[in-house]
Amino acid sequence: MRYLDIQTLLSEEPLLTEVTVKGWVRSFRSNRFVALNDGSTIKNIQCVIDFEQFPTQEIERINIGSAVQLTGTLVESQGQGQKVEIQVSSFQVLGDADPEEVKLTILSPKRHSLEKLREQAHLRVRTNTFGAVMRLRSKLAFGVHKYFQENGFYYMHAPIITGSDAEGAGEMFRVTTFDLNNAPLTEDGGIDYKQDFFDKETNLTVSGQLEAETYAMGLGKVYTFGPTFRAENSNTSRHLAEFWMIEPEVAFCDLDGNMDLAEDFIKSVIQYALDNCDDDLEFLENRLIQEDKTKPQNERSEMTLRERLHFVVDNTFKRVTYTEAIDILKNSKPNKKKKFKFPIDEWGADLQSEHERFLVEKHFKCPVILFDYPANIKAFYMRLNEDEKTVRAMDVLFPGIGEIVGGSQREERYDVLLDKMKAMDIPQEELQWYLDLRKFGTAVHSGFGLGFERLVQFVTGMGNIRDVIPYPRTPGNAKF
Amino acid sequence: MRYLDIQTLLSEEPLLTEVTVKGWVRSFRSNRFVALNDGSTIKNIQCVIDFEQFPTQEIERINIGSAVQLTGTLVESQGQGQKVEIQVSSFQVLGDADPEEVKLTILSPKRHSLEKLREQAHLRVRTNTFGAVMRLRSKLAFGVHKYFQENGFYYMHAPIITGSDAEGAGEMFRVTTFDLNNAPLTEDGGIDYKQDFFDKETNLTVSGQLEAETYAMGLGKVYTFGPTFRAENSNTSRHLAEFWMIEPEVAFCDLDGNMDLAEDFIKSVIQYALDNCDDDLEFLENRLIQEDKTKPQNERSEMTLRERLHFVVDNTFKRVTYTEAIDILKNSKPNKKKKFKFPIDEWGADLQSEHERFLVEKHFKCPVILFDYPANIKAFYMRLNEDEKTVRAMDVLFPGIGEIVGGSQREERYDVLLDKMKAMDIPQEELQWYLDLRKFGTAVHSGFGLGFERLVQFVTGMGNIRDVIPYPRTPGNAKF
Numbered sequence: 010m011r012y013l014d015i016q017t018l019l020s021e022e023p024l025l026t027e028v029t030v031k032g033w034v035r036s037f038r039s040n041r042f043v044a045l046n047d048g049s050t051i052k053n054i055q056c057v058i059d060f061e062q063f064p065t066q067e068i069e070r071i072n073i074g075s076a077v078q079l080t081g082t083l084v085e086s087q088g089q090g091q092k093v094e095i096q097v098s099s100f101q102v103l104g105d106a107d108p109e110e111v112k113l114t115i116l117s118p119k120r121h122s123l124e125k126l127r128e129q130a131h132l133r134v135r136t137n138t139f140g141a142v143m144r145l146r147s148k149l150a151f152g153v154h155k156y157f158q159e160n161g162f163y164y165m166h167a168p169i170i171t172g173s174d175a176e177g178a179g180e181m182f183r184v185t186t187f188d189l190n191n192a193p194l195t196e197d198g199g200i201d202y203k204q205d206f207f208d209k210e211t212n213l214t215v216s217g218q219l220e221a222e223t224y225a226m227g228l229g230k231v232y233t234f235g236p237t238f239r240a241e242n243s244n245t246s247r248h249l250a251e252f253w254m255i256e257p258e259v260a261f262c263d264l265d266g267n268m269d270l271a272e273d274f275i276k277s278v279i280q281y282a283l284d285n286c287d288d289d290l291e292f293l294e295n296r297l298i299q300e301d302k303t304k305p306q307n308e309r310s311e312m313t314l315r316e317r318l319h320f321v322v323d324n325t326f327k328r329v330t331y332t333e334a335i336d337i338l339k340n341s342k343p344n345k346k347k348k349f350k351f352p353i354d355e356w357g358a359d360l361q362s363e364h365e366r367f368l369v370e371k372h373f374k375c376p377v378i379l380f381d382y383p384a385n386i387k388a389f390y391m392r393l394n395e396d397e398k399t400v401r402a403m404d405v406l407f408p409g410i411g412e413i414v415g416g417s418q419r420e421e422r423y424d425v426l427l428d429k430m431k432a433m434d435i436p437q438e439e440l441q442w443y444l445d446l447r448k449f450g451t452a453v454h455s456g457f458g459l460g461f462e463r464l465v466q467f468v469t470g471m472g473n474i475r476d477v478i479p480y481p482r483t484p485g486n487a488k489f
Numbered sequence: 490m491r492y493l494d495i496q497t498l499l500s501e502e503p504l505l506t507e508v509t510v511k512g513w514v515r516s517f518r519s520n521r522f523v524a525l526n527d528g529s530t531i532k533n534i535q536c537v538i539d540f541e542q543f544p545t546q547e548i549e550r551i552n553i554g555s556a557v558q559l560t561g562t563l564v565e566s567q568g569q570g571q572k573v574e575i576q577v578s579s580f581q582v583l584g585d586a587d588p589e590e591v592k593l594t595i596l597s598p599k600r601h602s603l604e605k606l607r608e609q610a611h612l613r614v615r616t617n618t619f620g621a622v623m624r625l626r627s628k629l630a631f632g633v634h635k636y637f638q639e640n641g642f643y644y645m646h647a648p649i650i651t652g653s654d655a656e657g658a659g660e661m662f663r664v665t666t667f668d669l670n671n672a673p674l675t676e677d678g679g680i681d682y683k684q685d686f687f688d689k690e691t692n693l694t695v696s697g698q699l700e701a702e703t704y705a706m707g708l709g710k711v712y713t714f715g716p717t718f719r720a721e722n723s724n725t726s727r728h729l730a731e732f733w734m735i736e737p738e739v740a741f742c743d744l745d746g747n748m749d750l751a752e753d754f755i756k757s758v759i760q761y762a763l764d765n766c767d768d769d770l771e772f773l774e775n776r777l778i779q780e781d782k783t784k785p786q787n788e789r790s791e792m793t794l795r796e797r798l799h800f801v802v803d804n805t806f807k808r809v810t811y812t813e814a815i816d817i818l819k820n821s822k823p824n825k826k827k828k829f830k831f832p833i834d835e836w837g838a839d840l841q842s843e844h845e846r847f848l849v850e851k852h853f854k855c856p857v858i859l860f861d862y863p864a865n866i867k868a869f870y871m872r873l874n875e876d877e878k879t880v881r882a883m884d885v886l887f888p889g890i891g892e893i894v895g896g897s898q899r900e901e902r903y904d905v906l907l908d909k910m911k912a913m914d915i916p917q918e919e920l921q922w923y924l925d926l927r928k929f930g931t932a933v934h935s936g937f938g939l940g941f942e943r944l945v946q947f948v949t950g951m952g953n954i955r956d957v958i959p960y961p962r963t964p965g966n967a968k969f
């Protein structure tokens with residue numbers, strides 16, 4: 010007798026061997042057909058029970074949600090859509106699920122809204138949708154590691170608690186061991202952080218980039234993949250206070266190399282999902298098709314989920330300067346007809362999601378990389394071009410979501426970087442370690458950041474970012 | 490002309506092709522031999538420059554630490570220990586390193602203490618020791634993901650900011666957006682956390698286990714690999730305030746299965762390092778041999794670094810109950826001769842590192858798994874045995890370090906778990922979601938935790954945990 014997971018069992022031949030399976034009951038029809046799921050796959054295995062062979066009180070314990078162990082013969086299935094099923098010879102209920110209690114939860118067999126599922130985030134992974142999303146999330150994460158490791162990158166754990174708050178990427182969370190009611194004060198009445206755990210003010214990191222740069226200048230090619238934080242009061246479907254970020258950083262690599270890397274990386278990871286998650290993608294694709302039917306015609310997607318993934322994998326990303334993009338946008342129909350919420354008047358404007366999507370979906374009809382942005386809308390560490398107006402920044406733009414990657418060649422010249430920091434009031438002593446990289450064997454280097462949840466959203470088609478991470482943290486929400 | 494990393498170049502045949510290489514100068518002998526390193530490997534490539542062919546002022550810029558690009562012919566090396574070298578036809582200094590400035594840093598060519606290296610953590614990865622350690626860290630991390638992914642586990646990102654503080658695994662860091670000088674108060678003078686970012690008190694997680702359990706009960710087999718935090722004032726070589734933890738959790742798995750998993754997992758990951766990091770391991774092994782020579786005979790290791798790794802991979806872990814272990818310890822020579830700092834008098838004693846190491850190194854001479862510990866020295870969620878005195882806990886013990894893994898079968902019975910929580914004053918409403926797992930299709934399940942830095946310490950032989958993580962966080966230290 011062999012105990013196998015359901016994914017493995019479903020790929021077996023019906024050789025009439027005896028098998029044991031353990032999982033949770035997804036449905037029980039006609040007192041005869043148990044659909045059993047163990048999380049290894051979105052597919053259930055059908056287990057056929059002859060109810061006359063078993064005591065009624067045992068049969069009655071087989072309810073939606075209960076955990077059972079079944080032993081029987083693996084036979085050719087009579088039903089559709091499955092090669093094999095189990096003819097049950099014995100079973101045991103391992104854990105009951107009282108139908109009256111189940112009725113009060115999202116485990117009950119009816120459609121629940123995503124909002125409702127979020128409230129019971131500890132149970133939602135037992136639903137088809139969240140099982141599929143979270144399996145995909147796992148495979149995508151591994152695809153990320155696999156890509157970098159196979160391409161000579163070293164994984165670097167950037168610090169989470171940081172003493173530097175000079176990066177300016179957003180509002181930060183404070184980390185402290187002080188009793189908030191009784192924090193020690195300095196003589197002039199300020200908080201005496203010298204008495205805090207780290208003897209200084211500390212926050213949760215907003216990006217591991219600067220630390221990753223220090224490692225790229227030693228190990229050559231590195232990447233981070235860890236949690237980052239923004240204490241911004243944004244209650245949108247695109248923002249989380251805690252999210253996972255991927256940040257490769259490469260020595261001796263210029264902006265062109267950076268664009269090559271970003272394109273190759275994203276294509277590889279999405280291809281990995283296409284190759285390894287077809288069942289889950291099929292389910293999520295159908296889910297989107299159903300969802301689309303409830304929308305007005307003009308809001309429906311032109312592509313199915315997997316078509317959208319192939320759109321990225323099969324197209325060469327179009328590379329366009331910011332300046333060219335502004336020209337295209339200025340002269341575009343929606344701009345002239347005042348259909349953009351933010352009209353494009355002149356060079357220097359920050360692009361919004363509507364502009365990015367226009368370029369990708371309507372104008373170029375392929376993923377787009379915009380580069381050479383105006384210096385004054387970008388961060389201090391980006392490499393200044395010879396025109397002294399633009400920096401070697403790039404954004405990768407995707408259909409449906411707009412920007413998915415932001416990166417740049419980094420300013421490798423000590424004096425230029427220092428001037429930029431001064432102009433932006435970034436204290437030199439705080440970032441002397443970062444300046445040091447330009448002092449000892451400086452070199453051209455580049456990198457980018459990709460918000461992992463944005464990628465998971467794109468690949469799963471989930472509209473709300475809170476539905477692609479197990480326990481989302483947003484303003485007012487830190488349950489579980 | 491091909492641009493390749495040094496690891497690749499060193500494995501090439503000397504086919505007299507023209508190549509370009511970029512990296513940092515590790516040494517420059519006789520105005521002729523540049524040892525160049527680009528971080529891809531611990532090995533340098535020798536580049537031979539005919540200084541008479543180049544202007545003196547260019548040659549003078551080749552200093553330790555400077556970044557250079559060299560082009561030349563890949564020829565058979567005349568030197569020892571390398572197959573190929575580069576006969577340089579042209580070079581360019583990309584980034585200077587002023588010898589006077591270098592002298593003030595750890596980049597200068599002399600022995601620096603590990604303490605000194607820690608102070609310049611942004612530069613230490615450019616040294617041989619830290620390059621080796623951090624490449625190994627990266628490979629080990631990938632070995633972890635590879636093992637789980639190939640064995641049907643799904644990677645789960647447990648939340649970092651947590652609203653539950655009931656796990657009791659240690660002191661926590663508070664996360665807040667309050668102005669510490671002016672936190673809002675409730676009517677009775679307490680802090681009004683309802684006005685904080687998450688509308689409640691939040692902390693940094695000490696473990697993702699409880700959340701991982703919720704996912705195991707949906708996806709079957711899951712693992713976490715993320716940062717965890719302890720706000721403990723321990724200034725030791727074994728403790729960090731921020732460290733990375735690996736926590737697998739498996740539904741339908743009992744303690745025996747858990748021990749099988751832990752043993753197989755650790756062996757696989759170490760084998761992955763042995764298979765993929767030989768150059769770095771060889772370097773670190775020699776480093777330890779040199780270090781040992783400075784120690785008195787009785788403190789020297791009996792095994793070399795790689796022998797220690799094979800000791801784990803090649804031995805079957807001995808499984809012993811806590812009760813048996815106490816008997817062995819009570820009757821052991823060091824106990825009778827009062828050599829233990831903490832003498833073992835009776836059943837119920839918590840084991841210290843000295844006892845664990847005695848069992849592994851002296852008594853069994855192989856890695857040991859102790860199980861069935863007294864309930865009252867273990868956590869509330871561990872499965873109570875029928876004797877009602879012991880729980881289904883296990884610790885994996887290693888030579889040199891003692892405990893490397895701690896795990897247990899989890900209490901799957903609702904009433905037993907609730908009683909235990911009540912007895913330990915853990916508020917039910919805080920953890921109702923955790924109790925719910927025992928209400929809806931409960932099942933036997935198990936898991937364990939492994940502190941990733943402890944594993945990296947074991948595999949690299951580094952004595953201080955601060956030297957196996959890029960930017961260590963300890964009391965008083967959150968630099969960079």
